[in-house]
Amino acid sequence: MASATPTPARGGGFERTLERTVLLNQLLFGGVVLLGVLLIVVTGVVEHATSFAMGTLLAFFTTGAAMLVPWNRLPALLTMLVPAVDVAVIGLLAAASPETGLEVLWVFPAMWFGAGMGAAGVGVASGLISVSYWTIVASEPMLSLTPSVVLLPLAMAAVAATSHLSARRASAHRLLLERQSQQLRQSVERARRQEDLITDVLDAVDFGVVRIRDDGSLVVTNEANARMQRASERARTAYEADGITPLPEERLPLARARRGELFEDELVWYGRPGDDRRRAQRSTARRVFDTDLDPVGTIVVTRDVTAEELALRAREDLVASVSHELRTPLTSITGYVELALENEELPSSARRNLEVAQRNAERLLSLVADILSASAVSRRGIDLSIDRVRTDLAAVVQAAIEAAEPRAAERRITIDSSGIEEGVAFADPHRIRQVVDNLLSNAIKYGREDGHIAVGTTQDDAHVWIVVRDDGPGIPPQELPRLFERFFRSDAVRNTTIHGSGLGLAISRDIARAHGGEITVQSTPEKGSTFVVRLPASNGNEDAG
Template sequence: MRSDNVGVVKRFQRASTHRAALTSQQRPRRDGQRFDLRDRTAAANQLLLCAIVAVLFVVGLVGGFIHRPELFALGALLIGLGGIAALAVPWTSIPAGWVAVLPLVDIVAIALMRQADPIGGLGLLWVFPAMWLATLGRAGLITSCVLIPALYWSLIALGPEPVFSFASFLLPLVIIAISSAVYASARRFAAQRDLLDAQAARLAFARSAAVQQEQLVTEVLDTVDFGVVRFSVGGDVVYENDAVGRLGGSMPRLHAAGETRVLLQEDGETPLDAHDHPLARARRGESFEDETVWSQDAEGRRVALTFTARRLLDHRGADAGGVLVARDVTAEQEALRARDDLVASVSHELRTPLTSVLGYLELAIDEDDHSERVRRYLDTALGSGERLLAIISDILLTSRRSRTSVEAAVHPREIDAVELVRESVLALGPVAADRVIKVSVTETGHAVVYADPGRLRQVIDNLLGNAIKFNRDGGAVDVTVSTDGEATTIAVRDTGVGIAAEDQEHVFERFFRASEDVAGNGLGLAISADIIKAHDGTLTVASDPGVGSTFTIVLPAHAETRMSR
């Protein structure tokens, strides 16, 4: 059963796509939103002036401050009509320039009100239409800076006492200064608004592209046949592809109600502890690759799964959670098992008659009535048969899937590693001499190792033989033996062709051959690795293509150190 988080993620993706679509549909209405802003600006400016004039009209009538109430009332009426027009006229459906009619009417109305009381300072009300005109652009600025001073000076000149003083220039200068400041502010506001609109458009485009990319990645992940699980930093599952649902029948979940199935380790027999469940390990932040476990599906069929976990980093290099990939490898495991069974069966059937052939060859060699020529033929046939029997024995050994089969054939004891290495070098000396390859041994003295001498000699012979086989004519091989009292190290270094980086992790696999130019069956290193593991040791490789390779064996020096490892 899939996690509920998956449904949440899917719904979130669909909602994101829907919101992106709505955003793209609403974007062309931005100009309409500006028209709505023009409606609100006209109503706010005119209604504010209407409120101020209404207060002045009431105060003037009550206090008797107005000398000519009829002119004041006419001006107030014009401003009131302007307020009604600001609310009633659909400014979004007519050209933008028509909104300038309202401040022009206000200028005339304020002139009538000033004539009703020339000394009342009502000319200050021209500030409101002046600011309004300045917000309409350069033409509005020029109109307010020319029309209002000209009208003000005309009213002074036509008055009963046409006296021009310092105060006659103060109001026009104030009107011009305020209009210029409002015009500059409006320009800056318009530029900022255009910049924000452009940034919003780019952001909407980037968001739409990100949503489309997310959809594409999700669709691709849903089409693959391996499960992908995305974890947050806290270990919560934030995404699962469709394949996880298909694998859910064979992949038990942690802490699932009623879950009784368990995973088995790679051997298919040992139960896997819940703490070592791949999902639990991935949630803890571990990284691993191709961890094979066995389980059972709902129908009771054994299923092999491999898990790979990786940690993710964000753009700052901080932990961003992890991802777990699960793949059904049942068919591959069954194919490998069938191959091993076939190889083991064929090898076993070949071993019995071959042993009989070798026995008769030895009996024939023991006869004294053979010529030297016939004896040489028999020796060659016996040697070839013995090599063939050794190959068959190696195939039988590697076909056994459990380490216990190797451990049963290992009988370790404390021996001198230096002596064992020198014997191997002496035995392979003629092979190296044929290709003028110098073989040297570097050691610091007596080095004790706890190992089976026959099995360890087999490993050293194999590594030294490979170092000679894959070397250049006239090259060199150096075998280094050292110990620290707890572990003994044997390193075989050559100056050969080296191993490619992508092949180094496969060199210890059965039937793998890094080079097809040199004869071999691809079993020697696999057998050597199994033998070293049976000794609780390690066998590693380090290689530089074109320079050479180094195979390093690390084994316990004593039985006590082996038990503690």
């Protein structure tokens, strides 16, 4: 049988379903009845021709009505007239030919009643079928004592009840599917609105955003990225962070991200040096994960930093130019002061004044040297001048300690060098001396009087380590992340008479990194700080060869 007649409020979909249900059910019933009629005619077992003719005509009439009547314009309950007439049709045909067993065809209207009218339909079907069957039995005394008198009405009632339960389950499933479909439509609509919102936000920002799948295809891109992409395509040539070294196409940020590479704040120049239309872009590529923390692609964020980079270059050029201009007269001043101090006939008061001038001139010269070094490792990406050779690190550190001891003695600070072990590094001895000098100078300058400084070196198969430990006031935890920033000075020393440029540690870290090493720090307030310098023990290129 076709699906049960639905019970919701009537509408266009309901009306079409109602018509289709009546038509399909009756056509199926009419087809089976036609086969039964043909069987009776062929076998010639008709006992009551009038009942046979009436049943046959009534079956065809009901089937025609099912096809022609606009059931969608009538109350749904009237459709139950069709299975009621079908019960009568089967009764007439069964009475016309009792031996053919046409009573089993009552299963069709029983199912229809059970599915279409619910529990009431089960009762109506049981009643109509029982009355019809018992009427036939009453007219045929030879059938009155058979078990089918009871079993057949019970079976039809069971069929109607089963159809009713199946219809209820189907209706519940249909309602559930409709709710799920509605929730799905609402979810799709929310997702569409959210996607539109994200698209509007992405198009409103001034930095480029690209989402890349694991296979390298682009999923999302915003208007700012399209603008920057067009500008880079017009430039045709790309350069590394120094603005001079050409960058091959396969090393461009987007190409690298498509291959699955991750990077942070990569600077690329687009356009030839000297071109007024030259642009600088910084790109970052990071992985994207789903709710199960499985990687599902990469997102690339690109910013146009042309104005910032040009401003930084102008500032650094100015600082370098001024520093160079200051260095020459300062060198002359310190030279002439030293000559004046060599005069043994110099009055003691004049000697003290010249010594003060010499110390301040040397401090100013050291500051200029720091600024020039910071300029050399500026954000343009220009490398420090590093001349790497096999270096006896213990000798370099020991020489730095000897040079620092007079200043340490002025503050009654002792320097313990018992931790120095033999170690050979592939490094620039002058640059490493600059790093050690800076660490010792800071430990003496910011340490406590009568304090203690321990210096040591050690080596493993891959690295050489320099350790400088003091028992000074330490560094506050909130200031540790900024300790290696240029021009950063702790709040604790900024308001004191201790002089400093805030460049020493930044330069030392740049020197260590230029060697392929690193500087780290651990500090506990009121207990002191420990700086560790890591350097390569050998030439990586030679090892690779």
